[in-house]
Every structure is written in structure tokens, then in C-alpha cells.
Amino acid sequence: MAKDPFQWAAEGPSGAQTTVEVPDRASIPEEDRWRLEDIFPNDEAWEAAFHELEGLIDKLAAFRGTLGQSGEQLLAFLQLNDEVGQRAEALWGYAHMRLDEDTTHPESQGRQARALNLLVRLESAVAFATPEILAIPPEQLERFLQETPGLEGYRHALDEIQRRRPHTLSEAEERLLAMAGEVGQSPAQIFQMINEADIRFPTVRDEAGREVEITHARFLKLMESRDRRVRRETFQGLYATYQKQRNTLAATLAAQVQKNIFFARARRFGSALEAALFPSNIPVSVYTNLIETVRQGLPALHRYMALRKRALGLDEHHMYDIYTPIVPEVTVRIPWQEAQELAAAALAPLGEEYVRVLREGFRSRWIDVYENRGKRSGAYSTGVYGVHPYVLLNYQETLDDLFTLVHEMGHALHTYFSNRAQPYVYANYSIFVAEVASTLNEALLAHHLLERWDDRARRLYVLNHQLDTFRTTLFRQTMFAEFEQQIHQEAEAGRPLTAERLAELYGELNAAYHGPAVVNDEEIRLEWARIPHFYMNFYVYQYATGFSAAQALARRILEEGQPAVEAYLAFLSSGSSDYPLAVLQRAGVDMTSPEPVRQAIQAFHELVQELERLLEP
Template sequence: MPERASVPEEHRWRLEDIFADQDAWERAFRELEEVITRLQAFQGKLGASGAVLLDFMQQSEQAGQKADALYAYAHMRLDEDTAHPGHQAMQARALNLMVRLDSALSYATPEILAIPPDRLEAFLRETRGLDLYRHALDEIQRKRPHTLSEPEEHLLAMAGEVGHAPGQIFQMINEADIRFPTVKDEDGRELEITHARYGRLLESRDRRVRRETFQGLYASYRKLLNTLAATLTGQIRRNIFFARARKFGSALEAALFPDNVPVDLYTNLLEAVHEGLPTLHRYIGLRKRALRLDEHHMYDVYATIVPEVRVRIPYPEAVELAAEALAPLGEEYVRVLRHGLHSRWVDVYENRGKRSGAYSSGVYGVHPYVLLNYQDTLDNLFTLVHEMGHAMHTYFSDRTQPYVYSQYTIFVAEVASTVNEALLAHHLLQRWNDRARKLYVLNHQLDNFRTTLFRQAMFAEFERKIHAEAEGGQPPTAERLSEVYGDLNATYYGPDMVSDDEIRIEWSRIPHFYMNFYVYKYATGFSAAQALTRRILEEGRPAVDDYLAFLSGGSSDYPLVLLRRAGVDMASPEPVRQAIRSFGELVEQMERLLQV
């Protein structure tokens, strides 16, 4: 494993574009401390005049931008070498300063809501420059029916820390306390099952390894099942409590409110996915035949059904393939992409102490950054275009929007990355004539559909059902949670899948169930991306222009509005249906190539 200093400079991101050195970071840190003091002086004055409100909005915006830059620099320095004590301290200081900033601004929303609507509208009309913040101020006003009196808000704020307890308890059980047994791998080596190893072991070509890994992992969760049911029950009750306190009709309605998403969208998603389940069942049947199994068990679901493919793609070749694959997005997109890839936006290779995995991180006023741990594989090529999708979304939003509207919401966060992956798959399927490589790409895409659209929809349906039952007075016991989850799993995977008894308790290990109706966003974002990709490939320039406008939208409007302008109406079930049709086309291609 190379040391950080031995990695060539051209393969390391250039954080000097944010701050020239540590001294510059320290100066910015002290400047933000002074800004926080000035922002506290606005307390009690926001309703005095439009000029005062404008001054506050501008100064708080500048403070947020500076805080983001301080934190981004600190956490990326730490990610270069996670054992570096100085960088650990920097990140801790940056986090602490962001908390202080949030605390200093906590008075703002209640004070703005206290301004009578007609007076606020007069401020917007009469104060030059304030209209820029109209959408942000409208968003605060939208919260009015769900905002309580000042003492009640204070009480809810105090209860917020208690509300985090179920998720924190689950995290400690899941990451620190639970212990899994060992399993012998294909070569007879004794390995302890871990979260990191679990997925790799389930991909083993040795079915014994897959089965024993699956059974061993769930045996550990079963020992803690009642405790884990209690933690999930606590999370459900927490969601219901805050929803009712804020006068929402349900926990689901409260969770969708921040993105201005109607409950009908959630319902449409699940109904459309149910319509498409026969296509998923067809895929499971294909897997069963391709793997030559008498019974397809849940521990077989990650086993590859295609011959092993060894395609070496060095990073320079990956850069060229990415540019070729994304050419349908137009000359400007590819020009910016190439500029970023050749201007040290990307930290390319692994080094000792570097954070694992991959991500994209934006810095407003500078440019986005991407962390990779690139290996010369096809999977890593997909990771590159995925993360550059996030980076390009950030680039266009930051270039077009003021800071206050630059950060796109989680609802659309995976759209651009998924569009890039779909375009890459399309390009490779056209470029490669080799059967084995085509099968590999098809397998990659089909598993993306299965895990991101169908599986996340199943999670979303589970969340909706257990919350609805709890709101109706039925306690979510371990037995009931397992019954609901087991029934859904059998429905989704169909008659060619054996719903092993272990899978009934899969709910007990899913951290996303502590994130309050988060998982549906994966399925909707994935569906939107498939619709956008199809439109780009079929319609060309008009669709590309609409797509680039979407990438440039940031949070200047609500996510459903931005997607609608790009040509995708996620309030309708049609994009989900279209995604499932695309899934079916890929299944047909694989059936023809496998001939099983």
C-alpha cells in the first residue's frame, strides 16, 4: 500500500483550490467566528424592515458558504489519511463551528414566521435584492401550519435529542456490539463474517459459502430480535409523535413534507412496482435456470449468473470511455467533464490510511471533488461515471444558482449519477461484441434495477405498513414485523424464490428504517433517471437542454417541479412503469444471450 506522499500529484485532488494552506484555513475559521457574533445581533430585529431582513439573509448566506468550505477542506484532508491526528482535530473543529452557527441562527425561522404575510410581501416588493430570497422565504411560510408556539417549539427541540435515541441504539448494536460467526471460504480459510465481507461472501461461486454466510449472519440477529424490535418500535413511535405534534395526518405525510411531495406519489410508486412484479419474477426465474438450481434461495440472489469476466481498464482508458459514453449529453457537458478529470478534481488511487469507497463533495465557488479508490476494473469504471454524475450536477447547480439555492435535495441526488451509469451501459453494449462482456454489463444493470427499484420499493412498502398499523393502535412486535416483512418478500420475489425463514427477520438489520421514510427516494430517483436517459437517447438536443436545465436548478424550486421541467412527471406512475419496461427489455436481452 503506497504512502500518500508517493502518489503522483496528478492523481491527487487539489484542495489548495479551497484554501492555499493551513494558515488560510485558520484565518477563515476566525473570520466565521466573528460572523457568528454579528449574526446573533440580528435576533429580535428581523421584522423591523426589509433592509434588515436582506442584510441578515446575505450575511447568513455568506456564513453558510464559508462554513461549508471549512468543513469540506477539513473532512477531505482527513479522508486522505484517516489516521492523521491534525486532520482529525480540524474536522472536529469544523463540525463544532457548524453546530455553533446553526445554534446562533435558531431564532431566524420563528422570527420570520412572526412577520405578518402582508408585511413580508411588502418587504419583498420594496427592498431591492430581497426578492432573490423569495423561494427560501416562501418555504419558511409553507411551514406555518406545522409550526407551533415558541414554548412548544422549544419543547420539541429539547425532545429532538431523545428522538435520535432509537437510531443511535441500533447503530451501536449493529456496528459495535453484534458479533457474527466464522465461515470457511472457497479455499477453506476460516473468516469471521463482517458487514464488509457479507456482500462479497454472498457473491461466492461456492453455494455452501453463500448458504453458511447467510444463515450465520441471521443467527446473530435472531439472538437480539426482541431488542431490535424494541429499537425499531421506538423509531416508529418517534416518527408518529413528531408528526402528530406538528399536526400532520400521518408520519408518512410529515416525512414527505420537506420535499413538498404528496402522499399520492408514494402510493403511485408502490402500485406501479406491483404491476411490474411479473417482470421481476421472470428475472428470478432466469437466474434460477442460469445458475442451474433446483431451488433459488435468498442466499443465491447475489451470485453472478454470468461467466467470470476479467476486463482490465486502466484509469486513463476509463476517462476516455467515460467521455465517449457521456457524449449524448452534449459538447459542453463532456468539455467540463474532461476539464474536471484532468484538473485534479479527482483523488484517484488508494493509499495507506485513505478513506475507503467513493463519493463526490461540492465546494461552492470552487468546484466539486471526487474521491475514488480506483482499481482497473469494469465496476470501478461504473463508479467513476457515477461519482462524476454527482460532481457534474454540483458543477452546473453551483455555476447557475446563488449559494442559497445551490444544493440539490436528496430526492434528486441519485438522478444524475444513475443517468451516467445508464448511458455507460448503453455505450458498452453497443461497443462490445464479446458475449461475456455484454452479459456482464447486462447483469450489472439488472441487479441495479432489482436492488434500487424493486428492493427499495419493498422497503418503502414495509415502512408504510408498519407505521400505519402503529398509528391504528397495533403494536409492532418482533413477530408481527417478521410476518409483514416475510409476506412482502414472498410477494416481491415470486414463486421461483424460496423465502427462507431467515429473510423474515431482514428488517432487523436495515439501518435505513431509522431514517424516516427515506428509501422511497432511491426508487423514485432511479425511475426518473431511466426516463431521462431514454428521452436523451431518443430525442437528442431538446432533451439534453431540458436535462442540463435540471442539473442547473439546485434547490431553486421543489424537486418535482424541476423534474417536470426536464420532462419527467414523478407525480404520475408512468416513469416507474417505463423503468420497469426498460428492465424487461434488459431481461429479454440476457435471455437471448444465455439461451437458458
């Protein structure tokens, strides 16, 4: 078993407490670090591949003006474009993951910047392609597809280009937008540097009196503390730090919003929201249905928050109280090795093949497990076609971390099955369906723990966790989605997004969603300043829609067994070979209807009732 990388210091002879420091990268055991050598053996190999890819830019550009000549010429371009895309994906994956290991490392910062610049240059070099393909008369394009062996495999991709016709500009305009792409990344990059590399939070005394440095990874664990003083001081310390940066972060977020609006208007969309949903072919009504349906279901959330307040015995239920479990006699610590076994057992309903691949990921170092100084906070999964998926964690041995593990491995195995089944052109799947794969795993884990843990205290703990998962995934992410909608509407109407206006909008939403049983603390008005997903252009709503779809699919797998498993594995293997709503429709979930969200809210309401029953004296 790997040693504990956090190395909690014991008391000295005098009883003085030492500070719990974040370890540096070198102190993390190799077996607990992802193996980026599977992409490139070293930085020198990355450099060589970088220069090779630079040489292919001219080859791609040489196709300019020729795509309508013949089906063979069109096919040759599409195949070379796929080869270049796959190579670029490897370069980018290695570069950004090296940086995420330690965001303060100058060489890694430079490598990622160069990779991003190369991606922009490649995009600019092929800016002619979509306008040229759109210039091919439909009957001629169909003849190409019929007469050219191998071209039929690109039919869906070519149909997708046709769908984009109203929003595709001239070749010169497309090149300009491609060149602007690197500038457009600036707000997100600036936020990441402030939030990950530069910002430092104060220390707080934990329950044992040790001085612990607040970090992104430790924040939630500290907020789950049984000691209310620890929670309050952590909460206040974190937001006092953001308060000092509020105007800079407001300007950064406003720049991100303006970027979204610029590209939406340049491509003739009615709004930034419409533009963001268009690539996945999602109608705006799916977004607005989500917000409206969750708004209608807020009384269930308010009931839960009131229950938490009673269970915790609080006169006032503050925002720093909402993460601590309401079953104080239970402490669940899950070491990394145990987490792997629990994950495998919980996901067994998905079949032997799924579990085999899961264990391969554990064994073959797909995962970067622990926090180190400068490491990117949070968790994610990413894939490199032709290699394997990767997962970044900041594992802290909590039940939340176990759920994060199965969540991210849901993404990873989705990537694995999609990459295995689909050619490169269709391997990447929409984020809209990605969150189904991850949250379905969470639902199966909760089911497994409730089946395994039969004592009342642990069942209460898991039930509490499930309710908080609903709260943070369905309700909280929808609140984020509504905030994104509001700030874009403000900017589209010409109103400035100052720090005070952002705080005002966010505070009003937070009060409405959490209800009268929770104190709407002044500090929470600044929460917008620390949310990286606000730099991902209407991303978060998909957590809520995916969560709702996943609940339905998980029930089906548990109730129907092998037929449902086979259908689900087919879903995981679909990639982008069809649009996400169609893929989900075949899996048995209609996300154009508010019904899946209503059912999820009803399930939440029933869990609240069960918790109330178990908490009765």
C-alpha cells in the same frame, strides 16, 4: 498507474494461504485519496474557522425582533445567514469526511461531534427567523420585495417559508425543536458506530482457498462469486454477526422511527411520511403510487428470478444466489484507470463540457477511491459550496463498481453545475431530483457497454447487470420504502418494533417481492439491521422514482441529441430554485403520474424477454 492497495499475498513456499487484510489509511496512495485540503489546509485551519463561526452566532441572534422593520434589515439577515450557512457547510463537510476516512479515529469522532453541535447551536440561534418572517403581513413583505434591491433574489425562499406556515411553531417551540436536533441524530450515530466502527465479520475462504475478511465493501463482491460455497458462507457469516446484535439494532431503529414521529407530530403533520415528503413539496400520493405500481409489476420480477434459477441450473434459488452473474464464462475486471476512461466515453452523449468537468474531478482528487480499515462503507457524493464536490468510493474493480463510479459522479456533477449556476440559498437540490442525475449516468453507461461489447457473452453480462440494476433500484428500493412505511405505521399505532416484529415484516415483504422462485432464507429476515438508509427518514423511495425518471431522460438524450442535452444541463443547474416536481415537469417527466414507473417496469419486462432469447440454446 496506482499500485494495488489490497496487496493480495501470494502463497508461501509451503503452499499455505495468507489472509487478505484490509489496508490501513496510510498505505493508500495519495493520488487515490480525496483532497480535503481544498476545504481547509489542515486541522488547525479548521479549528480557527470553527471559532470564527462561533463568533457569528451572536451576530445572527442580534437580528431577533427586527426582521419586520424594513426590507433592508430582512435582506441583511438573509445575506448573513447565507454566509454562516456556507461556512458551516465547509466545517461540517471537512469534519464528516475526515471521520469517514477512518471511523475509529478518536480525534475525527470528536471533530464531527463538535461540528454537529455547532450546527444545532446555529439552528437554535436563528429559530426566531421563520416565525418573524411569517409575522410580516403579506402585503408588507411584497412591498419589501419590490422596494429593496437584492431582496427579490430571495422570493422563492420567502415563498417557501409561507408554505410552511401551518407547520411552523412559536419562537420558543422552534428553539426547543432546534435544541432537540442533536439528540435526534443519536440513533443514526449509534447505528453508524456499531455498523462501521465496532462490528467485525468473520473470514471466509475465497475461490482460491485464501482466508478473506468479510467487510461491507467486500460483501457484494463475495456474493457475486462463481463459487456457491463462498456465497453461502459469506451470507451466513454476515447475518450470524448481525444476529448477535439484533436486539440492540432493533432498539436503535425503533428510536429512529420514534424520532421521526415525534418531529412530525410536533409540527402538526398527519404522519411521519407526510412530514418527510413536505420539504420537497411531494404529495404522499407519489409515494403510494410508486408502491402500488411496483406491486402490480412484480410478476415481471418473479419471471426474472425464475429465469435466473434456470440459467444457474439450481434446484433451489437462495437469497445468496441473487447477485452472482448468470453468465459464468465471463469475468470483468476493471482497473481504476480503465474505469475513468470508460466513464468518460459512456457519458460523452452529455456533451464536451460535462466530460471536461468529469475529467477535472478525476484529475483533481475529488474522489477517495479505495477501501481502508475503518473507512465508511458504501459510496456517496457530497458538496462544499465554493470548493468542489467530493465522492467516497470503496472501489473493488468490478462492473458494479464502475456503475457506482458513474452514479456518484452524476451526483457530483449535479452539485458542480448547481453550485456554479445558483447562489448559495438555491444551490442545494432535493434528493428527489438527485437520483435522476445519478441513475441517468448508469443508463448511459449500460448503453455504451452494449454498443461497445458485441460478443454474446459480454452482452449477456451487461444485460444481466442492467436487469439487476432494475431489480435493486426500482424493485428493491420500493420494497425498502414499503418496509419504512409499515414500521412507521406500526409505531404510529402504538405497536412496539421488536427485533422479531421487524424480522416478521421484512421477511413477508422479501417473500412477496422476490416470488416463488426464490427461497426466503431465514437470515434475510435480518437484512433490515444492516441498511443505513433506514436512518435517513423515507429516503430510499427517491431511488426508485429517480430511476424511473432517468430512464425517460436518457432515452431522450440518446434520441434527440443536443437539444435534449441543453435541457438536461439546465435541469442540473436548477438547484432548488423551484420545487423538484416542477423542475422535472419542465424536463419532460411527470412524477405525479404512475406512468413513468409503469414505463420503467415495461422496459424491465422487455429486457427479461431479451435475456430469455439470448439464453436460448
